[in-house]
Amino acid sequence: EPEVTQTPSHQVTQMGQEVILRCVPISNHLYFYWYRQILGQKVEFLVSFYNNEISEKSEIFDDQFSVERPDGSNFTLKIRSTKLEDSAMYFCASSGQIEAFFGQGTRLTVV
Amino acid sequence: AQSVTQPDIHITVSEGASLELRCNYSYGATPYLFWYVQSPGQGLQLLLKYFSGDTLVQGIKGFEAEFKRSQSSFNLRKPSVHWSDAAEYFCAVAPDGGATNKLIFGTGTLLAVQP
Numbered sequence: 001e002p003e004v005t006q007t008p009s010h011q012v013t014q015m016g017q018e019v020i021l022r023c024v025p026i027s028n029h030l031y032f033y034w035y036r037q038i039l040g041q042k043v044e045f046l047v048s049f050y051n052n053e054i055s056e057k058s059e060i061f062d063d064q065f066s067v068e069r070p071d072g073s074n075f076t077l078k079i080r081s082t083k084l085e086d087s088a089m090y091f092c093a094s095s096g097q098i099e100a101f102f103g104q105g106t107r108l109t110v111v
Numbered sequence: 112a113q114s115v116t117q118p119d120i121h122i123t124v125s126e127g128a129s130l131e132l133r134c135n136y137s138y139g140a141t142p143y144l145f146w147y148v149q150s151p152g153q154g155l156q157l158l159l160k161y162f163s164g165d166t167l168v169q170g171i172k173g174f175e176a177e178f179k180r181s182q183s184s185f186n187l188r189k190p191s192v193h194w195s196d197a198a199e200y201f202c203a204v205a206p207d208g209g210a211t212n213k214l215i216f217g218t219g220t221l222l223a224v225q226p
Contacts, residue, residue: 031212043155043201043216056213091154095212098143098162098205104154 002026006092006103013082013110021077021106023092032075033093033100034067036060043091049075082110113138115204117217124192125225132187132220134202143205144185145214146176150198158200161185172196197224 005024013019025032034046047057049067066078075094079086087110093100116135124130136142143162147155159170166178176187185202202217 033213035214042218043203043214045213045215048213093155093214098212099145099157099160100212100214101157102147102155 002101004092004094004101004103006090006106008106009104010107011109013108015084015110016081019079019082019108021079021090021092021108023075023077023103024073025075025092025094026096026101027073029094029096029101031055031095031100032067032069033095034077035091035093035102036088037091037105038085038088046077079108082108084110086110113206113215115202115215115217117200117202117220119220120218121221121223123223123225126194127191130187130189130192130196130222132200132202132222134185134187134217135183136185136202136204137183138204138206141178141180144176144178145203145205146170146174146185146187147201147203147216148172148198149201149219155201158187192222192224194224194226197222 007022032049035043037043045058047061048055064080068076089105089107091105092103114137145160146158148158149155158174159168161168161178169175174189178185199219199221201219203214
């Protein structure tokens with residue numbers, strides 16, 4: 001069964017460092033997303049990406065964040081200068097029409 | 112304001128008992144509706160979805176949900192809970208329909224199952 005894969009599963013980084021979270025969406029999907037879940041809180045939408053551009057972003061997705069689809073298979077989330085409050089589980093998702101499939105997540109810990 | 116509400120933060124049921132997890136939404140039109148489950152340390156797995164048509168939808172693992180337009184609800188049910196159902200359950204809506212397809216999640220209900 002096709003699935004969304006994310007790497008790494010866990011990343012620890014120092015405050016101020018740049019991190020790139022990687023995702024391989026399901027191959028025939030056209031919509032890609034990033035969500036985050038701060039420990040103990042709900043899952044929050046960050047950004048959606050379609051046709052090689054951002055289609056919508058939330059207030060959380062400020063200038064420190066960027067997304068890219070560098071080739072035909074990967075979809076990345078970059079945080080330029082991490083802050084302590086960026087510590088969270090980050091989920092990538094992809095969808096064809098409506099139904100979104102989520103990856104297992106990357107737990108980002110900023111120290 | 113647009114929102115998804117799961118009023119029960121934590122529910123404990125006995126194995127074999129029935130289960131109902133509540134979800135209410137506030138959007139002008141009928142959004143697309145979903146239930147996801149998250150086991151400890153795992154990602155989000157889709158249990159079931161409602162787009163249109165029959166208001167009672169069947170999902171995986173024996174779960175079902177009923178859409179009630181008059182109550183703006185989409186409650187999740189299971190007739191007999193198994194210990195492996197212990198997890199966190201999230202109701203989600205896609206308010207934009209076919210636009211960006213982003214999901215808005217509720218705060219989740221943590222289900223514990225007693226032997």
